Amino acid sequence: MMWFSTISQRLDRRNQTKNEAARDTPLQLEVLEGRQLLDASPTFIDIRVGAESSYPGMFTEVSGSLFFRANDGTSGPELFVSDGTSAGTHLVKDINPSGSSNISQLTNMNGTLFFTATDGVNGSELWMSNGTSAGTMMVKDIEPGAGSGRPEDLININGTLFFERNQAGYGDHLWKSDGTSAGTVLVKDLDPAPASYVLSQFTNFNGTLFFSESAGSQGVILWKSDGTSAGTEAVKTFDFFGIQEILPIGDTLYLTAGQTGVGFELWKSDGTSAGTVLVKDIEGTAGNSYPGGLTNVNGMLFFQATDGNLGHELWKTDGTSAGTELVKDINTGADSSYASRFVNVSGTLFFTANNGTNGSELWKSDGTSAGTQLVKDIVIGPTGSSIYEMVNVNGLLFFVPLVSSFGGDGEVWVSDGTSAGTVLVKDLYPGVYDADVDDLTNVNGTLFFEANDSVTGKELWVLDLIVETPRIVTGTDQGTPGTVRVFDTGGNELLNFNPYTAAFEGGIRVATGDINGDGILDIVTAAGPTGGPHIQVFDSTNGQLINGGVNNFYAYNPAFTGGVYVAVGDVNDDGFDDIITGADAGGGPHIKVFSGQDGSVITEFFAYDPSFIGGVRVAAGDINGDAKADIITAPGASGGPHIRVFSGVTGQQLAGPTTNFFAYDPNFFGGVFVAAGDVNNDGKDDIITAPGSTGGPHIKVFSSADASLLQNFYAYHPLFNGGVRVGSADVNQDGFADIITVPGATGGPHTRVFSGVDLADLSNFYSGAPDNTSGLYVAGGVSRFQDDVAPSIPAAPFSSFYVENDPPEDVQPESPTTKKSWVDDTEEFYQSAEEIDKLFSGLGIE
Known part of the structure; x- marks a missing residue:
């Protein structure tokens, strides 16, 4: 039985033209077409056999395999790997035989998994794994002994792993690693004096690390680093509100930040102090437009903002003040649609929004007002479906709405951009209860997620697509x-x-x-x-x-x-x-x-x-x-x-x-x-x-x-x-x-x-x-x-x-x-x- 319509992905349609169109020109998009795929149904992998849950999570793709944390009932929460089959899903290593290894920060660096864990002897430190027990080891005991080095915000930039290390009483410091103990070193002590400064928003901008530092009375500083102390330098200081989001598009780094006299607005940077400038004062006064949800669709930046007259609505920009404009006032007047959860699917922006009539539901946009439309009113009436997870898999949008009044966290749905093609994939927890679906993750065209079917507990599920x-x-x-x-x-x-x-x-x-x-x-x-x-x-x-x-x-x-x-x-x-x-x-x-x-x-x-x-x-x-x-x-x-x-x-x-x-x-x-x-x-x-x-x-x-x-x-x-x-x-x-x-x-x-x-x-x-x-x-x-x-x-x-x-x-x-x-x-x-x-x-x- 065919179970959903899909976007046509015929051979001769691929990425759309990246041109310098006028700001009023609609995006050139791949057209969403009614197609049907082969019958497919999700299957579960019972890691903790029986009705108990393994609670898989922290899904991370490395070389086509899924690494994650799960509890098989014997080893405690530890590192697992899966190729999408039951036989190919197994414990990688029982890192802490005496309890949980507290795995977190799973990051793919050129085919090797890096993460943080504790083995019960050392604290939370940097580890690495090639998917085998023997190849899973601590990289460096940054804080020797039972203390924790506490690496966070791991990011791979051209084969160098950057991270922040939180040192008690001194705040965060910038570190890097090449995967060896000797090569895991401090890059630069940004503030030598004891302080509680926080680093965040680690971003790869054309091979250079950009990040923000909340530096107390100094304000919020945008930094960049090439991995050397000399090459780690402040780009610009903002004195009002923090840097909340950073997104690179081509040769432009977009960020949301606050500055006295302007408020919290959208900025852009070319990596230099002089080239870090306000895109547009959307609110128009010293107030805040609160831009958020920065998303790239074919070189155009989409986001949510308010101009002070209308509510929080969908906006777009080409990086110029004139090219920064409201896409559509979805919830007309001063009320807000709170457009959010933006996902680019083959050149079409999918998101959730509330038009004041249908509640928070699934929408799509081609960058024009006329082309910004409700996809489907999943929960009829003003309640809305409150979609909370969305992911693009092979040109299809998979998402999880809340459609039951009995609680739970929804079931998996799919959409091809049409109302008829927006349907439930499968009722995993039959009846009025929901399957508590989380962590939708695309691994080379295979959808992984965790769910509860009422029989096996919360386990790993797999949907093989085309x-x-x-x-x-x-x-x-x-x-x-x-x-x-x-x-x-x-x-x-x-x-x-x-x-x-x-x-x-x-x-x-x-x-x-x-x-x-x-x-x-x-x-x-x-x-x-x-x-x-x-x-x-x-x-x-x-x-x-x-x-x-x-x-x-x-x-x-x-x-x-x-x-x-x-x-x-x-x-x-x-x-x-x-x-x-x-x-x-x-x-x-x-x-x-x-x-x-x-x-x-x-x-x-x-x-x-x-x-x-x-x-x-x-x-x-x-x-x-x-x-x-x-x-x-x-x-x-x-x-x-x-x-x-x-x-x-x-x-x-x-x-x-x-x-x-x-x-x-x-x-x-x-x-x-x-x-x-x-x-x-x-x-x-x-x-x-x-x-x-x-x-x-x-x-x-x-x-x-x-x-x-x-x-x-x-x-x-x-x-x-x-x-x-x-x-x-x-x-x-x-x-x-x-x-x-x-x-x-x-x-x-x-x-x-x-x-x-x-x-x-x-x-x-x-x-x-x-x-x-x-x-x-x-x-x-x-x-x-x-x-x-x-x-x-x-x-x-x-x-x-x-x-x-x-x-x-x-x-x-x-x-x-x-x-x-x-x-x-x-x-x-x-x-x-x-x-x-x-x-x-x-x-x-x-």
């Missing part, structure tokens, strides 16, 4: 049985099938997407020449036609046998991918867009002069950043390298620098293949091109923002002129689209994946027998599996990274052809920037 798993899909070209193969990123073949019949040898064009919205990657196939315009949609895990959504239709007149090209993208932003087709040779440049839900035609048009019969290749990507897939076209053989981009809804050509240009020399007529992906991670998909037959393996990537060349390289030996087909996927899951290539006809099945960042070789394998020189088509995508239901990866017969004889696209011929193609010209002048500029100066203009 794992994004890249896949590479190839289809054979003409001259060999039509076969689709699915590979993992290591080149292991997971699946192969014949989408039509094994006897059909006209070629299989492939595209990938999620047509039915189940989170599993679907494979869309189209028959090549001699096949009808038959489109089918298969589940990538089993090779069967999908359930739900369109899965089998003819894109054009069934009598047309010229072949079809296919692409996939959500053109109308309905949360389901749509199918885009282009007729091949003999059919005219006829583009059609079919709804993935019901197969209806959304739009159709001719990408070029209708009399052109060389065919048209298609790709889909969000070129203009409006969260809708656009259609990228390129002519087939006998057409010039003319790239165009159209709206997938209207069929009209879009405006922009990369919507109408020539990718190569206009005199090249071998056709072009296209793909799209956000290669530079700017929130817009870029255009990837490769020449067709008679062209060299020359791959280009054009920025959708300004048409600049992001990448420009040869995928195979420059003398191979069989053409290259391209695809795109975030294969290494770094947030940047990567480039997938396969050779065209006369080339072997050499499948390659290049990093979109630096062209590093991410994958390199043969899709099929190495001696097959018929060529391939390729597509990439991401499937979203739940950890325990991901398909196993069988051994693959065609995953070899080397063969006895290299295929033709990798071999330099002994006697190169005498025919001089455009790639030969390119090769000759490739060494000269001036000649390149001269030849290609007109590119980008038809």
Whole structure:
């Protein structure tokens, strides 16, 4: 049973553009779409077997494992570790055999856990652990003997652990550690005289430690430190109220602090005294605006404040006085909505607020007044649900509201940003009582929390969510049985099938997407020449036609046998991918867009002069950043390298620098293949091109923002002129689209994946027998599996990274052809920037 709708996280949508928009421009956000995930249900790990509680807490992620404190009933409250399974959850070490070790301050420093504990002999001191009993040890007895060094506020900054040590009668002092006893030392005694000064707000600002010191009559001081005594210096002193919050965004450090004559307001700093200035006196007098809840959403700072006339409401700033403004007066007038518990989920701000009618409930905002809305009135009426925990896991908001009038601390809920998609995950404590849920923690896409199901006590619970798993899909070209193969990123073949019949040898064009919205990657196939315009949609895990959504239709007149090209993208932003087709040779440049839900035609048009019969290749990507897939076209053989981009809804050509240009020399007529992906991670998909037959393996990537060349390289030996087909996927899951290539006809099945960042070789394998020189088509995508239901990866017969004889696209011929193609010209002048500029100066203009 599907249990909630989720945000679509398709491959080609990642982090949004970080631009210098005008202050009234809404944030460019990832659109929250109705999607459904695989069925998932939380499971518990009974650390203290029986009805007694282990009370797990202090959850901290280190290298994909969860460290925490728990009591198994034998050792007392001690250090535990979990990989999310019962077998992988165990006591790390009984640090204090005679009682509780009082573990606290759990901190990850470069894969090693640091924390404070007492072993019953020494006081509370600094400890470290690698997850094993032998590797769990005291770093240093800072206060020798039974006394306590009392390290607090541990923070990792570039491999140095900073902390404060509270020394009785002297207040706090700044210390650091490299994980050794000798390397655990005082950085600087900020105030040598006995005093009760307090250090707090330890923050990493571009590799430098910033913190505040409450220095009594001296006021509150903002400090910075590079880890040396000389490099530890005061930045600015505030004489009124303390520094309550510090948050870095890029090269700006925001803080809330008070100053005489201004009150408690929002400040910013570049790390210097002169550069530490008031952002805006929001309250306008010597009163206080009380800014709080500082949260970064795509470079914009959101917070709560009051201007003295309206109540405490949602504000935002770009760091300038003019750009600091009220987002929305949620509880109109002088009353306050008390917007708080801010969480950034894929560019949308989620928070709690009280509009005066519905009580404190879940809200969201895109940074505009109109886009700031109540998500759901969970507890109907003015009472409110009093949400107290919120966390982002894989683009979904998990939270805990109070919905029972019988006490307790709520159950786990999830939201995709819609009212319908805001639901209870599971009633862990059945009936009117609540499960007392706490400590929602995201560990690499797995949600950990503690809860009480009324049977096992308060224990550790785990919810395995979807794992994004890249896949590479190839289809054979003409001259060999039509076969689709699915590979993992290591080149292991997971699946192969014949989408039509094994006897059909006209070629299989492939595209990938999620047509039915189940989170599993679907494979869309189209028959090549001699096949009808038959489109089918298969589940990538089993090779069967999908359930739900369109899965089998003819894109054009069934009598047309010229072949079809296919692409996939959500053109109308309905949360389901749509199918885009282009007729091949003999059919005219006829583009059609079919709804993935019901197969209806959304739009159709001719990408070029209708009399052109060389065919048209298609790709889909969000070129203009409006969260809708656009259609990228390129002519087939006998057409010039003319790239165009159209709206997938209207069929009209879009405006922009990369919507109408020539990718190569206009005199090249071998056709072009296209793909799209956000290669530079700017929130817009870029255009990837490769020449067709008679062209060299020359791959280009054009920025959708300004048409600049992001990448420009040869995928195979420059003398191979069989053409290259391209695809795109975030294969290494770094947030940047990567480039997938396969050779065209006369080339072997050499499948390659290049990093979109630096062209590093991410994958390199043969899709099929190495001696097959018929060529391939390729597509990439991401499937979203739940950890325990991901398909196993069988051994693959065609995953070899080397063969006895290299295929033709990798071999330099002994006697190169005498025919001089455009790639030969390119090769000759490739060494000269001036000649390149001269030849290609007109590119980008038809």
